[in-house]
Amino acid sequence: MTSKEEWPLLEVKNLHASISTTKGNIIPVNSISYSIKPGEIVALVGESGSGKSVSALSIMRLNAPEIKYKSGSVINYKGKNLLELKEKEMRRLRGNEISMIFQDPMFSLNPVHRIGKQIAETVKLHRKVTPKEAKDIVLDLLKKVGIPDPERRMSNYPHQLSGGMRQRVMIAMALACQPTLLIADEPTTALDVTIQAQILTLIRNLQEETGISVLLITHDLGVVAEIADRVLVMYCGKIVEEGTVDELFENPLHPYTKGLMASVPELSEHSKRRLETIPGSVPNPLELPKGCNFCDRCPYASEECGEKEPVLTKASAESDRQVACWYPLGKKGEINHYAKTSNFS
Amino acid sequence: MQKPLISLKNVKKYFPVGSGLFGKRDRWVKAVDGVSLDIYPGETVGLVGESGCGKSTIGRMVVGLTNPTEGEIYFEDIKLTDYRSKKKLGKNLQMIFQDPYSSLNPRMTIADIIQEPLVLHKIGTKKERRKRVDELLERVGLASHYGGRYPNQFSGGQRQRIGIARALVLEPKLIVCDEPVSALDVSIQAQILNLLKEIQEDMGLSYLFIAHGIQAIKHISDKVAVMYLGKMAEFAKTEELFNNPRHPYTKALLSAVPEPDPKLRNRERILLKGDLPSPSNPPMGCRFHTRCPMAMEKCKEMEPRLLSTSEQSMTACLLYKDKIAT
Numbered sequence: 001m002t003s004k005e006e007w008p009l010l011e012v013k014n015l016h017a018s019i020s021t022t023k024g025n026i027i028p029v030n031s032i033s034y035s036i037k038p039g040e041i042v043a044l045v046g047e048s049g050s051g052k053s054v055s056a057l058s059i060m061r062l063n064a065p066e067i068k069y070k071s072g073s074v075i076n077y078k079g080k081n082l083l084e085l086k087e088k089e090m091r092r093l094r095g096n097e098i099s100m101i102f103q104d105p106m107f108s109l110n111p112v113h114r115i116g117k118q119i120a121e122t123v124k125l126h127r128k129v130t131p132k133e134a135k136d137i138v139l140d141l142l143k144k145v146g147i148p149d150p151e152r153r154m155s156n157y158p159h160q161l162s163g164g165m166r167q168r169v170m171i172a173m174a175l176a177c178q179p180t181l182l183i184a185d186e187p188t189t190a191l192d193v194t195i196q197a198q199i200l201t202l203i204r205n206l207q208e209e210t211g212i213s214v215l216l217i218t219h220d221l222g223v224v225a226e227i228a229d230r231v232l233v234m235y236c237g238k239i240v241e242e243g244t245v246d247e248l249f250e251n252p253l254h255p256y257t258k259g260l261m262a263s264v265p266e267l268s269e270h271s272k273r274r275l276e277t278i279p280g281s282v283p284n285p286l287e288l289p290k291g292c293n294f295c296d297r298c299p300y301a302s303e304e305c306g307e308k309e310p311v312l313t314k315a316s317a318e319s320d321r322q323v324a325c326w327y328p329l330g331k332k333g334e335i336n337h338y339a340k341t342s343n344f345s
Numbered sequence: 346m347q348k349p350l351i352s353l354k355n356v357k358k359y360f361p362v363g364s365g366l367f368g369k370r371d372r373w374v375k376a377v378d379g380v381s382l383d384i385y386p387g388e389t390v391g392l393v394g395e396s397g398c399g400k401s402t403i404g405r406m407v408v409g410l411t412n413p414t415e416g417e418i419y420f421e422d423i424k425l426t427d428y429r430s431k432k433k434l435g436k437n438l439q440m441i442f443q444d445p446y447s448s449l450n451p452r453m454t455i456a457d458i459i460q461e462p463l464v465l466h467k468i469g470t471k472k473e474r475r476k477r478v479d480e481l482l483e484r485v486g487l488a489s490h491y492g493g494r495y496p497n498q499f500s501g502g503q504r505q506r507i508g509i510a511r512a513l514v515l516e517p518k519l520i521v522c523d524e525p526v527s528a529l530d531v532s533i534q535a536q537i538l539n540l541l542k543e544i545q546e547d548m549g550l551s552y553l554f555i556a557h558g559i560q561a562i563k564h565i566s567d568k569v570a571v572m573y574l575g576k577m578a579e580f581a582k583t584e585e586l587f588n589n590p591r592h593p594y595t596k597a598l599l600s601a602v603p604e605p606d607p608k609l610r611n612r613e614r615i616l617l618k619g620d621l622p623s624p625s626n627p628p629m630g631c632r633f634h635t636r637c638p639m640a641m642e643k644c645k646e647m648e649p650r651l652l653s654t655s656e657q658s659m660t661a662c663l664l665y666k667d668k669i670a671t
């Protein structure tokens with residue numbers, strides 16, 4: 001038996017979401033499974049349109065109504081399947097135990113209320129506090145997210161703040177209810193690097209102090225390397241690779257992961273090389289290539305890759321690394337024909 | 346010696362704030378507050394700094410979308426500040442915008458978008474223009490038959506290529522790239538950065554490259570200008586700036602860049618406290634002193650000038666003395 005601490009806080013199993021459009025079915029999330037342990041920071045990375053936001057919003061059950069879950073989809077939070085919970089129970093969890101920082105700040109800020117009041121409302125909803133106590137908590141939160149002169153800022157309306165400040169107010173709001181699980185969808189994309197560093201430090205400190213779990217969605221691999229414990233790489237609605245942050249950066253197994261890493265110009269590097277790129281772009285979700293969805297952009301693809309789809313399988317006996325690729329890369333980043341997974345048989 | 350292609354001389358841009366109908370224009374946002382900068386033919390100058398420090402405003406002044414409140418801009422020794430010169434020289438100066446989604450007119454075909462500047466400048470016959478469009482589409486890596494399509498049929502990266510083709514159509518000598526890759530995925534960013542470099546090698550044009558992404562700036566620039574609150578904090582050759590940053594703000598900026606390597610997680614970082622002060626009421630003395638970890642008493646009163654701190658760098662900070670002049 002594993003100790004209780006090792007139990008996943010969140011366990012997603014075969015989550016499958018589809019949207020039917022006039023032109024056909026889009027499957028933004030295609031049977032993905034993963035889990036998050038207490039106190040763990042898990043990053044979800046992938047290009048635009050790969051299904052990151054839809055999969056995160058599923059946990060909150062806040063996806064657009066046209067997005068339907070296939071039966072058999074499971075999102076267990078502390079053992080309860082969120083997809084089957086009554087809306088009333090869901091509302092209690094939302095913003096109480098699970099809170100989310102949305103990609104679009106205007107999603108969660110009400111333009112007609114002062115920000116201090118908005119955060120205080122959230123605090124009061126979840127804790128029995130006097131108005132004075134609520135105000136102190138709000139001030140403290142605003143200070144924590146690096147809003148200068150919080151006393152004065154409390155009485156501002158959202159439109160009176162800069163984009164970066166708005167994003168920080170959202171972060172303060174998400175933390176106001178002391179969540180167990182924080183879902184952060186691109187929380188620092190609109191911020192300058194100096195403020196981004198502040199926010200990342202804040203999230204990491206919180207994790208250390210209160211042990212919250214974080215699902216962090218980003219396409220910035222720098223941010224992932226700074227803060228994540230484990231990484232899930234998504235492509236066309238599927239998880240194509242999973243591993244600890246060290247494993248993944250040390251030795252990406254999926255050619256897509258390697259391509260993403262090679263596209264980032266490194267600061268510590270001197271040569272002005274031509275950047276490596278992944279040829280082409282993310283396929284149209286209505287016309288996904290057959291076989292492995294990455295095969296037409298993959299430098300290592302063989303004919304088989306265009307025919308049979310690889311599934312996510314354990315990549316080594318020693319660790320929990322997983323990859324969905326017929327030819328996972330070897331230690332030196334070359335393809336390892338001998339490691340051709342048992343998938344084929 | 347080579348002459349600069351573009352030269353900004355103590356350029357300022359103030360915007361009035363809170364001026365109602367009878368508003369007294371006594372409060373100003375000093376978006377750009379005395380910036381001098383030379384860009385030479387064929388080179389790329391990167392421009393970085395916190396949001397709101399005046400980067401886009403500089404870019405817009407360079408291409409003539411807005412006039413400086415004070416100071417002059419020269420293009421190959423010709424003063425750009427009057428209307429006639431702008432009309433004549435304007436085609437040499439083009440701009441690529443951040444948002445590939447809203448900067449292309451959704452009701453125009455790609456071919457029409459690209460050739461619009463030719464039409465406006467009454468250049469070429471219909472057939473010649475069409476040929477030019479086809480060439481440019483291929484140049485930016487799109488098939489020429491895409492010309493008849495509309496912007497919404499293209500991805501973000503493809504739209505940015507269209508924006509580049511449009512900027513190239515008049516064969517400009519300088520392109521201001523305002524956050525040209527920020528809205529794109531890393532893989533697409535790399536494609537666009539490579540394309541911009543190739544084009545520069547082919548055509549010998551200059552770029553003023555504005556970006557948040559320090560990695561992209563480092564990758565593409567020959568020189569880098571670091572701005573803080575409307576002023577230049579440091580200006581240096583790229584290598585010099587990254588190997589030997591001098592201004593405390595530059596140091597903080599570089600140390601905050603997330604490195605895509607988990608092993609570097611515990612490296613030392615300079616965390617800046619507080620927020621960018623308001624550009625309508627910048628701090629006295631050195632504008633950075635309210636957040637500077639190295640601030641001295643005199644920084645509160647004395648405003649530093651941009652001085653040469655080495656052959657390849659200039660810094661506006663009281664920690665340094667002029668190395669070249671004395």
Ligand SMILES: Nc1ncnc2c1ncn2[C@@H]1O[C@H](COP(=O)(O)OP(=O)(O)OP(=O)(O)O)[C@@H](O)[C@H]1O
Pocket residue numbers: 019026027028046047048049050051052053054055064066103219285
């Ligand atoms: N309500 C919707 N109707 C139709 N298609 C949708 C809807 N929501 C999402 N999609 C599609 O589902 C796919 C996944 O979208 P999602 O927002 O999850 O991407 P993402 O990985 O978060 O991308 P980004 O990095 O751009 O935020 C995309 O192809 C998107 O166009």
Ligand SMILES: Nc1ncnc2c1ncn2[C@@H]1O[C@H](COP(=O)(O)OP(=O)(O)OP(=O)(O)O)[C@@H](O)[C@H]1O
Pocket residue numbers: 360361374375376394395396397398399400401402403624
């Ligand atoms: N037309 C305008 N009227 C009033 N103020 C303006 C105007 N344009 C810009 N400003 C102000 O001038 C300052 C500099 O703006 P600018 O857009 O140049 O910043 P930036 O460095 O490009 O920022 P970002 O990185 O966010 O794009 C800001 O405080 C901005 O609010």
Ligand SMILES: [Mg+2]
Pocket residue numbers: 052053054103185
């Ligand atoms: Mg998203």
Ligand SMILES: [Mg+2]
Pocket residue numbers: 400401402523
């Ligand atoms: Mg700008």
